[in-house]
Amino acid sequence: MSIFDKYRQSFGEFGYDEAPPAQREAAPPSGEAEDAARRMREFMAHRTMEDRMSGGPGAAPRTDDAAEAEAARARRRKLADLRQQAHAQLLETFNLSALVQANEAEIKTEIGNIVRALVPQQAIALSRSDRDQIIDDLYYEVMGLGPLEILIKDDSISDILINGPEQVFVEQNGILEVTDVSFQNEAHLRRILQKIVAMTGRRLDESTPYVDARLPDGSRLNAIIAPIALDGTLVSIRKFKKDKLSLDQLVLFDACSEKMAAYLRAAVTARMNIIISGGTGSGKTTLLNALSAYIGRRERVLTIEDTAELQLQQAHVGRMESRPANVEGKGAVTQRDCLRNALRMRPDRIIVGETRGDEVIDMLQAMNTGHDGSMTTIHANSARDATSRLENMVAMAGIEIPLGALRRQIASAVNLIVQVSRLQDGTRRIVSLTEVVGCEGDVLTMQELFYFEHTGVSPDGRVEGHFVASGIRSHYADRFKRWNIRLPADVFGG
Numbered sequence: 001m002s003i004f005d006k007y008r009q010s011f012g013e014f015g016y017d018e019a020p021p022a023q024r025e026a027a028p029p030s031g032e033a034e035d036a037a038r039r040m041r042e043f044m045a046h047r048t049m050e051d052r053m054s055g056g057p058g059a060a061p062r063t064d065d066a067a068e069a070e071a072a073r074a075r076r077r078k079l080a081d082l083r084q085q086a087h088a089q090l091l092e093t094f095n096l097s098a099l100v101q102a103n104e105a106e107i108k109t110e111i112g113n114i115v116r117a118l119v120p121q122q123a124i125a126l127s128r129s130d131r132d133q134i135i136d137d138l139y140y141e142v143m144g145l146g147p148l149e150i151l152i153k154d155d156s157i158s159d160i161l162i163n164g165p166e167q168v169f170v171e172q173n174g175i176l177e178v179t180d181v182s183f184q185n186e187a188h189l190r191r192i193l194q195k196i197v198a199m200t201g202r203r204l205d206e207s208t209p210y211v212d213a214r215l216p217d218g219s220r221l222n223a224i225i226a227p228i229a230l231d232g233t234l235v236s237i238r239k240f241k242k243d244k245l246s247l248d249q250l251v252l253f254d255a256c257s258e259k260m261a262a263y264l265r266a267a268v269t270a271r272m273n274i275i276i277s278g279g280t281g282s283g284k285t286t287l288l289n290a291l292s293a294y295i296g297r298r299e300r301v302l303t304i305e306d307t308a309e310l311q312l313q314q315a316h317v318g319r320m321e322s323r324p325a326n327v328e329g330k331g332a333v334t335q336r337d338c339l340r341n342a343l344r345m346r347p348d349r350i351i352v353g354e355t356r357g358d359e360v361i362d363m364l365q366a367m368n369t370g371h372d373g374s375m376t377t378i379h380a381n382s383a384r385d386a387t388s389r390l391e392n393m394v395a396m397a398g399i400e401i402p403l404g405a406l407r408r409q410i411a412s413a414v415n416l417i418v419q420v421s422r423l424q425d426g427t428r429r430i431v432s433l434t435e436v437v438g439c440e441g442d443v444l445t446m447q448e449l450f451y452f453e454h455t456g457v458s459p460d461g462r463v464e465g466h467f468v469a470s471g472i473r474s475h476y477a478d479r480f481k482r483w484n485i486r487l488p489a490d491v492f493g494g
Ligand SMILES: Nc1ncnc2c1ncn2[C@@H]1O[C@H](COP(=O)(O)OP(=O)(O)O)[C@@H](O)[C@H]1O
Pocket: 158, 159, 238, 239, 241, 245, 250, 253, 255, 278, 279, 280, 281, 282, 283, 284, 285, 286, 287, 428, 429
């Protein structure tokens, strides 16, 4: 007996059908079946699907002969009909609980059987590749993420950005480009989105029209729906990179110089408190991950994030993720709650994925009270800007503390600010390494050890420039000595 025969139930559990479950359980009356068939036809008429069935947009039949063109159209219609019928039949016979135990090959075999059984009715010659394409599409539609599946699977794509059903952009090799992937309509997009959100255990509906979630594979998803999103649902997916970039690779990719990498390695090993500052998508988290490789194997590290994405290689890591409030506005556990608790968990180092709120107070305190070697990222445009962001966050948290005192606290808490940036050509670079060395009067004193000097733009639009060591020596030379770190004499240039 096939897995589908065993569970002759409706397909509703996938959230594909909008009808309530009670209705779906009964055998559908013919009106409903017709309705389903119509919806299915609409879906199958979907542009990119049709393109793909004809062998992709580039392979569309090119002929001046009207009759031939008509024949090609008729064939496409038949293929669409076939696909539609196969899908309708899948909806009738599929059941999620059965599918969970089946593997991809088994499910595809079943889909193949259904497709094959339908071929005689359609009077169509189905090539092997046509059939495989239909099977793949149906498989993704049923089991996976429909049109998104292909983008999710492509490891060279780092970001997927959806602006309503018809516009899907991807970032590939640092370049943002529109794709020919689209959804049938807003409802189709929402259905796929709900499927993804359901996997994460978060909610997305009228009352909470946006969501920030981590997908099972580690990718990050943000979505916002109408009425807040005006022209269709907005989705951004930052794909999880299986291979994290190491500091050596960052040097190879020209994200920083050898000397900068050597200095950063020393800074992490010697337990300096580090803030990585930059804009959205500038590579902060990537660098934080890379730097974490130099945390000692014997140290106990606790990480705190709003959406877990850090991947430390150490054995001794405790990970925490904050939680938003539930539908009654209760049960929130903030980063600050996590951080306060973390301080009671005997950490050697604390890493906060991104500091953006009142947890800043506890972070500064922790950095000042023996948890040196702590690291975080912050959204800012320069080292100076990063420190004012810290001050602003403290002020926003409602802490009344004279500015001078606050600055002295920042000066003693933070040792190094790493500024990263996504340049105009899409490359990401460490554009500045700046040490915080103290406080003179009410002014923070900093020294920039390294920076990226932007010299121009090449004819093909690439940023030209080089990394410069300013010649200033590290304020923390004694500390490096204590940790037995010997940096080559010329690291700081000059
Ligand atoms: N130096 C780099 N070279 C190439 N790609 C990078 C580099 N740094 C980061 N990336 C990629 O850029 C994207 C955004 O990086 P991420 O660290 O998540 O940014 P942020 O935390 O600043 O938002 C990721 O896909 C990441 O793999």
